[in-house]
Amino acid sequence: MPELPEVETVRRDLAAAVRGKKIVAVQVNRAQVIRQPDVRRFVKGLAGVTITGVLRRGKLLVLELSNGKALTVHLKMTGQLVYPGDARTSRVSFRFSDGTWLDFNDQRVFGEVRLLDDWHMLPLVRSFGPEPLEMSREQFAGLFAGRSTRIKPLLLDQKVIAGIGNLYAAEILFRCGIDPRRWAGSLSTAEIGRMYTATRAVLAAAIKHGGSSVDDYVRVSGKPGAYVPYHKVYARSGKPCLKCRTTIERISQGGRGTYFCPACQR
DNA sequence: AATGGGACCTGCGCGC
DNA sequence: TGCGCGCAGGTCCCAT
DSSP states (O other), rough: OOOOHHHHHHHHHHHHTTTOOEEEEEEEEGHHHHHHHHOOHHHHTTTTEEEEEEETTTEEEEEEETOEEEEEEEEETTTTESOOOSSSOSSSSEEETSSEHHHHEETTTEEEEESSSSSSHHHHHHHHOOOTTTTTTHHHHTTTTTTOSSSHHHOOTTSSSSSOOOHHHHHHHHHHHHOOTTTTGGGGGGHHHHHHHHHHHHHHHHTTTOOOOOOOOOOOSOOOOOGGGGSSSTTTSSSBBBTTTBEEEEEETTEEEEOOOOTOOO
16 A cells, blocks of 8 residues: 555656656546546646656655646555556556556556646645654654544544555554554653654665555556565564564554554553 | 544455 | 455545
């Protein structure tokens, strides 16, 4: 499932693959992923524009265009951007002036693609909290002070901090030894400091390895990311903790699975 | 303010 | 073999 490290990997891959290319046609195989009322306007609006840059905000990809607009892509659960593609099994494909295709694939059709005049005005973007990798320790600590909710669901809340999903929330809390059931407001300054360090370390390491290929995530080349072997707790319930051999547990928080080591995480 | 549920989707693994 | 079921989860939306 694409979270910050996966989306950042795709951003970098995409910048290298398609920046400077001119879109000459769009093939819409499943109109549902175009999250705006007029699909024809989406298609016409992209003809003849060049991709000038690729940005990421939270889990959202932003392709900057030569006409000042932006093509935004949210991969949600099963979205992929693949280049070069073939437009055969994609949901939407973009054809460039050199004849190549960029495919947006999405098995579960949760993904969202938009053509926007100003991507900053997208409600999702307006609601985002700060970027975890562009934040001071003090700013990070301020996110949790006085919050009467458990720490793991809070890390997942994009309004609080943008980009962390279920997998990395689990890995971050294992790394800093904090129980996911802890009340956010009960964390000491030292614990928040450890969580800050762990957040940056886990996300940076995952980016370095091209993300985690669980479910459908692949890089733009179609190759998997290489971070799964580094997972310590995610999807490891019933298996021994890699640090202390205690059995990893799975509980449900906010309707989502939480994996943790009951001995290492306090 | 916080929480819980359903909706959106579809493939997979499970029990029978 | 085949069926129904629960599960996976990012985000939105509604109810409490």
